[in-house]
Amino acid sequence: MALLAELGKKSWLTPDSQGAQALSSLEALEGARKTALLFLLAVITVLFFLFSITYVSRSQYPDFQGLAAEPWMPLAQSWRLWLNTAFLVLASSGLELAKRVNLPAQYGKLFLLWGGVILCSLAFIVGQLALWQLLKQQGFLIASNPANSYFYLLTGIHGLHLLAGVLVLGRGLYLLSRQASTETIGQSLQLCAWYWHYLLLLWLYLFALLSAPAEAYDTIAAWCGL
Template identity: 30%
Template sequence: MVNNIEMEEVKKPLSMNPKKFILWLLIVSIMMFFVALTSAYIVKQSDGNWLEYDMPMIFWYSTIIILLSSATMHWAYLAAKKDNLPQLKLALSITTVLGLSFLYSQWAGWGQLVDMGVYLVGNQTSGSFFYIITGAHGLHIISGVLFLIIVLISTYQYKVHSKEMNQLEICMTFWHFLGVLWVYLFLFLLLNQ
């Protein structure tokens, strides 16, 4: 009897969707990348000769934008669970626009940094780190926006609904992760200038 129970437990398949599993592996690797970057930032900052500057106000606004986009993404998820396709389309569209607005605000923030004399290259290590950290996050946001567009197209093709949520759930998880990651990076850069 015991052997039968043990055999049944061994035969259970992986209960997680393989695409969701891959997403979690991707998230862990992205986290490791940014932990390495922020660790290097702290090490280099302790060397001295660190340019101090105020973070442009637009990065505060971009933080609000990414938090709003997380709320609209959750709204899209709730709409999909209820098969409310008009709300789902609207919420995904707003999330996509907010994602693009976030990217624009980051670009504008870089422009403000240049106006303040903070550059990517040169002997300003602190400026270089700021550009690299925000730029790397921006590249991930671009991939998130592209994923949002793919899910939005699928929604218009009636491939996303209460009985088919995998694509939306994967997109939502990635998008929320990018929002949490930005809040971490924003606070890190704000507190370690």
């Protein structure tokens, strides 16, 4: 085995050229991960775009009643959604702050920021589940109104994407606890930040769509020829 290892060495490469080759491989891996993330975001965008079209189209039927259509409807007073939004804004901002931490001198600070992002993201998910529970208690069940079904569907899919991101953040936190290389941590932070910023923008869009008055749906449907 030692003989095979010796034969496998690229003795014609100098230490500098070996380092350059390793750097090139790292950059290629980072590029592949960015491409995969952008592809994923494109797929998610198409998915929610199609859901939005069907939602606006369904709003034109007489049995559709938006959750903010009347002052007494649950989303007409949307402070709970604003509170959940604040948690997601904090998580997204935390990742931006984490990107500016000086490594390896400030591993502890980065660890706290990273953990805070996870906690804020989980708080958002818990807040959404609490809102679901409140709607059920008030009688806004999935099958009782098409607008209810879309609310549960859209917020649920968004929450699942966020939960998947939390799992990735958890793996990053583990790598950070093992003091992985600054290059590996930097790549993870950059990709997670992109993902969280995207999910924040997507949530703001869903927030506006789901809490819009009936007149807004009529206007959008007219623009789209629905």
